Amino acid sequence: MQLGRTAVVLGGSVAGLCSAGALAPYFDQVLVLERDELPAEAEHRRGVPQSKHPHFLLNSGRRAIGALFPGFEEALIAAGGLHLMPSLDAAYLDGEGWSARKRSSMTMVYGSRILIERVLRDKVRELPNVTIREGVAVTGLAVGPDGITGVYFGDEHVAADLVVDAMGRGSSVSTWLAAAGRPEPEVLTLDAKVTYTSRWYELPSPRPSTWWWQHLVIMPTPHRGEHPAEHEFLVNFFPVENNRAIACMGSWGIEMPRTTETFVESARRVRTPLFAEAMDRCSPTSEVHLTRSTGNKWRRYDRTPLRGLACVGDSICAFNPFYGQGVSSAANSALLLREHLSRAERLDARFFVRFLRAQRAMLNVPWRLAMARDKGYKCAEGTEKAPEWQRRLLDAVSGPAFSFIVGAAREDAVVDEHFAKVFNMDESLGAMMRNPRVIAGLLAHGFRTALGRQRVPFGFDPQAEPPATDYSLVAAR
CATH class of the missing domain: 3.30.70 (Alpha-Beta Plaits)
Incomplete structure (x- = not known):
């Protein structure tokens, strides 16, 4: 069902490309406006400086991109991406020493950010009603009494039934809204330096x-x-x-x-x-x-919904990159947008309220994970900075608790399964810790640890080579 004539996406990075895939079935034309000139191959560009660092494509992100672009994962692997099982293919040093190598329920596809984007660009260019305009600087939004009606770039203006902000942490959309007399969204922040x-x-x-x-x-x-x-x-x-x-x-x-x-x-x-x-x-x-630009930042557009505007990726919720949540959160927001478009009869105010409410629930899962760790650091600053007593408590327990859960996952398949879901944003930490079977597995691990009866060895000398032995059968017993 067509919901409009034109949709415009601001930004041609992962969030923007995923959004284009989400919008294409529901609009006559989808226009992606990108400031950079996009390379034909997997190359770095000015607008994505973080491409020079590692990027984790979590399982929830893999599935979301695959739903938007069937065959994406196969194309990524064919282009050089590596399909690995971290518990078997990674040497992991945590706590006192190296962890044991073993099979688990989690796999990942490894590849650079520039390769992920190149494969996504190839997929988007296969869509006949999507146009990517490069070297375009967006300068503002057209704001009418009922919401967003279009976009300005250079000397041009394009009318739009829907505008998606995918311009990242530095997005100017909230500033443009304020200039048009609209309220700026409340912003939650926590920068752990x-x-x-x-x-x-x-x-x-x-x-x-x-x-x-x-x-x-x-x-x-x-x-x-x-x-x-x-x-x-x-x-x-x-x-x-x-x-x-x-x-x-x-x-x-x-x-x-x-x-x-x-x-x-x-x-x-x-x-x-x-x-x-x-x-x-x-x-x-x-x-x-x-x-250095690594602070957690959530622009709460859900509290000031505006017809005609959706935000995905870092433009709405940016995370500490250490936790590898950014690409997958962007892809999941785009997929969520497509799901809401598929059920919509019109793009009225209620559509945007419903979408923002669902997006808030989805973003709350990775946001709480980031807060649970970053609030424990004394250097952390922002609106979400914890009281000193809470900071000290988090600082004291978050690291050991993480290592304890990792240890339990080594020996208990159910704990391992649910921990992998939390890591991959398929389950909240709270839901995992309310699962009776997970609690039982953690208690059993604590009991065995106290008696020195762990099934899978750990804490191998960090000054030596990590052990190559596969302990999968030991863990299974």
């Missing part, structure tokens, strides 16, 4: 015989005594297409290296030598890229 820095490498060919792993993850130290600042880093050696990896170090409130020399020096001080050794065996292909 996360900074992360990355460098790209070409992997050796053939790989060293000890590298059974594809992905290397080093969690911050659990110790509170004296240690190098680098022991507080969250570290990834993240595999991407074309036999490459992204070495990434990040922290909450700590100054991060900006040069290649300081980057390598810091890498040698993280809490396992494997990270620096891996870099030494690879060939660097980039300089060091640093990002």
Whole structure:
């Protein structure tokens, strides 16, 4: 059912491309306006500086993009994406040492942000009623008495039945609304002062015989005594297409290296030598890229709904990138928009109220996860900053609680299944912790731990190579 003549999408990144796919069945014409000139291949561009860092495509995001663009995952893998099982293919250092390697219920597709966007652009260009205009700077919105009626860019104006804001964290839409006399949305913020820095490498060919792993993850130290600042880093050696990896170090409130020399020096001080050794065996292909724009920010458009306007991705809710929620949240918002369009008879005020209410419920799941961790940091600032007593409590329990759940998931298939759902935004943390079977699994794990009777070993020496043994059968018993 056609709901209008023209829909306009502001921004041609992941959120905008997914939105174009969502809108195409319901409008005669979908126009995507993008400030950058878009590359034909998987290349970095000015408007997406975060493309130089690792991006997690969570399972909920994989499914959402696949629903919008059938065959997306197959195309991503054909273009070089890697379909891996993190519990079996990643060396994971948490708590006192390396975790055991084993099978689990969760798989992921690894690839760079630039590859994900290139495959999405190819899919969008297959849609006959979608036009992408590049090198276009949007300058404002046409606002009528009943809502948004169009978009201004350069000397041009286009009338629109629906405008989707996919311009990211720096979107000017709320400013344009204020200039037109409309109320700006309330904004919730929490900035935990996360900074992360990355460098790209070409992997050796053939790989060293000890590298059974594809992905290397080093969690911050659990110790509170004296240690190098680098022991507080969250570290990834993240595999991407074309036999490459992204070495990434990040922290909450700590100054991060900006040069290649300081980057390598810091890498040698993280809490396992494997990270620096891996870099030494690879060939660097980039300089060091640093990002500071990482605060959580939720523009509450659901409290001031406006006919003719929908917002997706970081333009409505941006997360601390450490948690890998951004791409998947954008894709899920676009899919939610399509579902509401499929049930609509007209784009009246009630349509936008219903969509925003459903989007709020969806965004609340990743938002609460981000808050649960970031509120515990003393450096955190913003409207959602926790009272000091709550901050101290979160700081004391969030890290150990996370490690405890990870430990229980190693030995209990049901805990593992639900933890994977939480990680992939398929289930809220609250729903998981209200599940009687999950609670029973956690209690059993705590009992076995107290007696020293864990089935799956853990805490392997972080100064040694992570164990290659597959403990899947041990866990199953």
